Amino acid sequence: GVKQMIVAINKMDEKSVNWSQPRYDEIVKETSSFVKKIGYNPEKINFVPISGWAGDNMLEKSTNLGWYKGPTLLEALDQITEPKRPTDKPLRVPLQDVYKIGGIGTVPVGRVETGILKPGMIVTFAPAALSTEVKSVEMHHVALPEAVPGDNVGFNVKNLSVKDIRRGMVAG
Known part of the structure; x- marks a missing residue:
């Protein structure tokens, strides 16, 4: 199963959101509640606010997200550890x-x-x-x-x- 997870919170540039930390916090809270119900620990998940359209906070820190102190999407992806390959088990x-x-x-x-x-x-x-x-x-x-x-x-x-x-x- 899935052992590691990143949640990219997209469309932060949308007019109704406008890079809002309260809206980001609301989405993190809702998503955390959901992932907890299906067996994941939200504390171990990176919630990354991004704008896919504008490319904000994907490769480099966004100037629109001064309040966000976490990793960019690329940095979060780089933190994922590669799963162990079970080469010691019988061939299947x-x-x-x-x-x-x-x-x-x-x-x-x-x-x-x-x-x-x-x-x-x-x-x-x-x-x-x-x-x-x-x-x-x-x-x-x-x-x-x-x-x-x-x-x-x-x-x-x-x-x-x-x-x-x-x-x-x-x-x-």
Whole structure:
């Protein structure tokens, strides 16, 4: 699930708002109440007033928001910590599709959720219990030495056809 959150309060330049701190505070209060109900701690959320149209407080501090002491939207984004990639767990790649590519062969496609996928390794497709060797791994038409969690990849497999494996199966 979502572990970190930023709330960008947009349209602060709108005529009825006119960079108003009381209106900002009202929106923060309402939003905090809502996020608390769904299990988040509002104290850990950056509420950033911005004007997307004018670009205020997105990359640089806005002169229209003298009362606001928090980060710009870019600074808030830079404070987000990257999630840990579970490479130490067993390989799991839920298949999104399977293609037959002329001159190459069968290419299952999916997102690596856990583990590491490398050419030369043996993978088993569940629930069919079919095992085969991975010939190559590609992301955006570029060959990879290995794929890690978060990578959307296609991988060429030996001796299996598109009839053997299908969307919804999991490579492990």
